[in-house]
Amino acid sequence: MGYSGFRVIREGLRRRTGWTPVWRDPAPQSEYDVVIIGGGGHGLSTAYYLAKEHGITNVAVLEKGYLGGGNVGRNTTIVRANYLLPGNSEFYSHSLKLWEGMEQDLNYNTMMSQRGVLSLVHSDGQRDAFVRRGNMMISQGDDAELLDREGVRALVPLIDFDNPRFPVYGGLLHRRGGTARHDAVAWGYARAADRRGVDLIQNCEVTGIDIEGGAVRGVQTTRGPIRAKKVAIVVAGRSSQVAAMAGMRLPIESHVLQAFVSEGLKPILDTVVSFGMGHFYISQSDKGGLVFGGDLDFYASYAGRGNLPMAEHVMEAAMTLMPAIGKARVLRSWGGIMDMSPDGSPIIDTTDTAGLFLNCGWCYGGFKAVPASGFATAHLIATGQPHAPAARFRLDRFRTGRGLLDEEGTGSQHNLH
Ligand SMILES: Cc1cc2nc3c(=O)[nH]c(=O)nc-3n(C[C@H](O)[C@H](O)[C@H](O)COP(=O)(O)OP(=O)(O)OC[C@H]3O[C@@H](n4cnc5c(N)ncnc54)[C@H](O)[C@@H]3O)c2cc1C
Numbered sequence: 001m002g003y004s005g006f007r008v009i010r011e012g013l014r015r016r017t018g019w020t021p022v023w024r025d026p027a028p029q030s031e032y033d034v035v036i037i038g039g040g041g042h043g044l045s046t047a048y049y050l051a052k053e054h055g056i057t058n059v060a061v062l063e064k065g066y067l068g069g070g071n072v073g074r075n076t077t078i079v080r081a082n083y084l085l086p087g088n089s090e091f092y093s094h095s096l097k098l099w100e101g102m103e104q105d106l107n108y109n110t111m112m113s114q115r116g117v118l119s120l121v122h123s124d125g126q127r128d129a130f131v132r133r134g135n136m137m138i139s140q141g142d143d144a145e146l147l148d149r150e151g152v153r154a155l156v157p158l159i160d161f162d163n164p165r166f167p168v169y170g171g172l173l174h175r176r177g178g179t180a181r182h183d184a185v186a187w188g189y190a191r192a193a194d195r196r197g198v199d200l201i202q203n204c205e206v207t208g209i210d211i212e213g214g215a216v217r218g219v220q221t222t223r224g225p226i227r228a229k230k231v232a233i234v235v236a237g238r239s240s241q242v243a244a245m246a247g248m249r250l251p252i253e254s255h256v257l258q259a260f261v262s263e264g265l266k267p268i269l270d271t272v273v274s275f276g277m278g279h280f281y282i283s284q285s286d287k288g289g290l291v292f293g294g295d296l297d298f299y300a301s302y303a304g305r306g307n308l309p310m311a312e313h314v315m316e317a318a319m320t321l322m323p324a325i326g327k328a329r330v331l332r333s334w335g336g337i338m339d340m341s342p343d344g345s346p347i348i349d350t351t352d353t354a355g356l357f358l359n360c361g362w363c364y365g366g367f368k369a370v371p372a373s374g375f376a377t378a379h380l381i382a383t384g385q386p387h388a389p390a391a392r393f394r395l396d397r398f399r400t401g402r403g404l405l406d407e408e409g410t411g412s413q414h415n416l417h
Pocket of ligand 1: 037038039040041042043062063064065066068069070071072073074075076077078079204205206207234235236237238242257258259293334335336337338362363364365366367368369
């Protein structure tokens with residue numbers, strides 16, 4: 001069933017009796033050409049592009065919980081292509097282009113809103129660094145504008161410009177960046193993959209990976225064994241645990257990242273703002289809630305919820321940047337488990353086991369990567385060759401030290417990226 005404005009009106013008049021389930025609920029078959037472990041954004045988009053770009057539809061996505069219950073439905077929904085380093089910049093540039101056509105491609109309203117992403121500048125040195133980044137973005141074909149203080153004030157009057165410790169000098173504006181509704185992205189890819197014949201199997205935890213003679217043969221699951229010629233591990237925060245089932249020790253640490261939402265307010269913020277002197281970012285959702293977040297909880301954990309010291313730290317940053325926020329009540333907070341790589345950049349690669357593929361290391365930037373990551377992982381699975389924009393996301397860079405993509409310039413320490 002295709003979605004359109006006409007259908008919405010017709011179903012409204014018919015008391016919504018004509019809607020059908022958005023995807024099937026199939027029982028797992030005994031064998032598939034490709035099994036994808038993980039029904040998050042990256043697993044679902046991989047399945048979709050396998051079917052759409054390569055005609056490979058005998059595919060199962062195995063999800064231990066429900067589709068969209070992981071990080072893809074827990075993030076602060078920021079989409080952007082403002083990376084500095086070659087390797088990252090062309091990948092995120094490709095991703096943003098896929099975002100721009102996603103709603104038409106999937107026939108699904110993902111509420112993509114290119115409201116701009118503004119990164120604030122608080123010192124001369126920081127301005128120089130952002131000029132360099134902006135030039136890199138422009139040379140990649142993306143957009144960047146350097147704003148002075150008055151330019152920022154016109155866009156976001158709510159900011160405390162004269163904070164004595166962190167005065168605002170200006171900002172780098174990326175107008176094509178913005179937000180999208182996170183779980184709608186999961187649902188949109190799920191529906192589109194299902195319509196092309198992919199089996200989406202929920203409540204199906206992978207408990208083992210079968211390997212014989214150096215090649216993958218299938219997986220063990222809580223719903224029985226499933227044979228497969230190719231298996232992709234796409235489980236974000238659980239990457240180390242699932243890869244260990246194939247005897248791999250990954251250079252990934254899992255850390256908790258929290259997010260917060262305030263009560264609904266009248267429109268006060270129509271762009272995404274990122275504080276330059278602390279890790280803090282904020283936007284306003286279409287429902288009116290302020291959505292914001294900050295740093296990791298600073299210790300490795302598989303707990304899907306955060307702790308109070310980081311909550312306090314995030315609130316302090318919020319009050320420093322926009323003191324008026326102190327009048328709003330925080331309604332909810334939650335955490336997600338981040339797959340932190342040592343250099344802050346992802347991995348999309350083959351492994352030493354034939355037919356076994358790896359997609360991980362998204363740190364806290366993997367939502368914006370969902371389309372290009374699925375595109376690249378599908379390309380790798382189908383052709384055996386890396387997709388050009390993702391060609392530098394090799395696993396062996398952590399073994400050899402060559403080709404590290406230290407975007408933040410913070411060295412090889414997981415929790416600093
Ligand atoms: C609070 C927060 C804020 C964030 N903000 C942003 C942001 O603003 N912008 C941005 O770009 N990124 C952001 N991120 C990061 C982004 O959400 C993640 O990098 C991305 O969603 C991870 O990929 P995924 O969607 O595939 O992960 P997930 O949705 O976590 O998918 C992985 C799936 O694998 C499943 N799984 C695990 N083990 C197994 C198993 N053994 N068998 C079967 N299934 C299994 C899990 O249940 C899960 O559903 C944020 C993350 C958090 C937590």
